[in-house]
Amino acid sequence: MIEGRYVLTNITIINGKNNRAKPDMFLKIHDGNIEEIGPMANYVPSASREVDMSGYYAMPGLIDAHIHLAGGRGCGLWGDTEILCEPKEVRAMRSVYEAQKMLKHGFTTLRDISWNGLYLKRIFHDKVMPGPKVIACGPGLARSGGHCDSPQLPLEFVKKNHFWAILSDGREECIKNVRRVLREGADQIKFWATGGGNWGTDRITDTHYSQEEMNAICEEAHRIAGTMVCAHCETEETIRMALKAGVDTIEHGEELNEKLAEEMSQKGVILVPTLYLLANWYDFVKTPGSDAPKLIRPDAFLYREADTLLTDQEKNRYHKQVIDSFHLALKKGVKIALGSDTVYEPACEYGEQSMQELKELIKQGMSVDQAIKSATEIAAQACGMAHRVGTIEPGKAADLLLFKENPVENIKMLTDKDNIEYVIVDGKLAVEHGKLAW
Numbered sequence: 001m002i003e004g005r006y007v008l009t010n011i012t013i014i015n016g017k018n019n020r021a022k023p024d025m026f027l028k029i030h031d032g033n034i035e036e037i038g039p040m041a042n043y044v045p046s047a048s049r050e051v052d053m054s055g056y057y058a059m060p061g062l063i064d065a066h067i068h069l070a071g072g073r074g075c076g077l078w079g080d081t082e083i084l085c086e087p088k089e090v091r092a093m094r095s096v097y098e099a100q101k102m103l104k105h106g107f108t109t110l111r112d113i114s115w116n117g118l119y120l121k122r123i124f125h126d127k128v129m130p131g132p133k134v135i136a137c138g139p140g141l142a143r144s145g146g147h148c149d150s151p152q153l154p155l156e157f158v159k160k161n162h163f164w165a166i167l168s169d170g171r172e173e174c175i176k177n178v179r180r181v182l183r184e185g186a187d188q189i190k191f192w193a194t195g196g197g198n199w200g201t202d203r204i205t206d207t208h209y210s211q212e213e214m215n216a217i218c219e220e221a222h223r224i225a226g227t228m229v230c231a232h233c234e235t236e237e238t239i240r241m242a243l244k245a246g247v248d249t250i251e252h253g254e255e256l257n258e259k260l261a262e263e264m265s266q267k268g269v270i271l272v273p274t275l276y277l278l279a280n281w282y283d284f285v286k287t288p289g290s291d292a293p294k295l296i297r298p299d300a301f302l303y304r305e306a307d308t309l310l311t312d313q314e315k316n317r318y319h320k321q322v323i324d325s326f327h328l329a330l331k332k333g334v335k336i337a338l339g340s341d342t343v344y345e346p347a348c349e350y351g352e353q354s355m356q357e358l359k360e361l362i363k364q365g366m367s368v369d370q371a372i373k374s375a376t377e378i379a380a381q382a383c384g385m386a387h388r389v390g391t392i393e394p395g396k397a398a399d400l401l402l403f404k405e406n407p408v409e410n411i412k413m414l415t416d417k418d419n420i421e422y423v424i425v426d427g428k429l430a431v432e433h434g435k436l437a438w
């Protein structure tokens with residue numbers, strides 16, 4: 001068991017600041033932190049335990065900046081009905097499995113949007129069991145009838161049982177719920193500026209919060225030092241409004257224009273494009289076994305938009321928009337963080353979807369180097385944790401992945417979990433050849 005004070009010797013280090021591999025290094029770890037790094041030529045043996053890591057490569061643990069440790073089980077549209085009707089406790093217990101599965105895939109820090117994250121954060125921090133660092137947004141703020149309200153169920157029931165949202169309408173309620181979520185232990189605040197395309201009144205093209213509400217959320221969150229705000233924005237208009245309100249990260253953001261991309265770049269606002277999910281959106285929302293999925297319509301739209309089908313033409317238009325927007329962000333130098341938006345199995349698999357996201361970032365134009373930075377240094381910034389994680393540097397947490405091949409030269413090291421030999425969290429061995437180490 002690796003923990004406490006020790007030195008990894010003869011190791012090749014990819015520190016994450018640049019992705020060049022430095023061979024023949026030593027890495028001293030103490031109390032969960034990286035104490036010292038240097039070439040073996042300068043190594044002075046001390047009383048610390050030495051672990052010879054000849055032939056191994058170390059890189060910083062990966063970070064997923066957009067995930068829901070929701071603990072539900074569902075598929076397709078309306079999957080949330082079954083999930084909401086399950087006891088919260090069952091979901092909470094499943095979320096442990098989800099977080100640990102992420103860890104087995106090399107993700108040592110997660111930015112989570114769910115109630116569960118608030119509690120997972122504590123038990124993993126206290127080392128009750130192996131788990132990643134959870135940067136908790138708690139439940140995100142959604143309007144009544146918005147993304148995460150499940151209008152097929154009675155309102156009071158949804159308010160009590162939703163797993164990742166807290167319904168908030170109007171300036172006063174937004175302020176109150178920001179305070180409430182922070183009180184429960186959240187590190188960041190999330191809100192849905194547009195719908196998400198899952199439920200009846202949840203169109204991605206509608207603006208769900210007023211400028212006044214967005215301003216109130218940001219102002220209230222930022223009142224508490226270090227609290228960042230992330231906004232789900234799927235339209236040009238809401239990206240503009242959210243930037244005006246002062247958000248720190250934009251989630252999805254598939255309708256960027258030149259001016260908005262420039263503004264994000266200048267202000268250092270981070271984009272979490274959740275590219276794999278959006279590029280394959282129409283397949284995700286398909287109910288297994290059905291061909292063209294029907295758009296779900298609540299009572300209010302029964303006559304206006306009955307039996308609308310998702311057409312191939314619409315699918316292709318949307319796909320192009322997603323990719324064009326991502327290219328624009330890349331071109332304008334917007335900081336881009338990896339986020340998978342994994343929500344529940346079997347619709348998407350924890351860990352696997354994050355690795356798919358890494359592949360998608362490369363497939364759509366990032367260099368391997370850029371993609372790794374998105375999953376380490378930039379994702380650390382999106383978590384407000386760049387001072388603690390994302391690179392291998394003295395003073396930072398010893399969150400490390402160890403491989404037998406250079407992951408920068410062979411990306412398969414990162415896109416297939418079986419290639420990760422060891423995962424270390426806070427200096428403690430957490431995963432050994434795909435299995436939890438304690």
Ligand SMILES: [Zn+2]
Nearest residue numbers: 066068113341
């Ligand atoms: Zn999400």
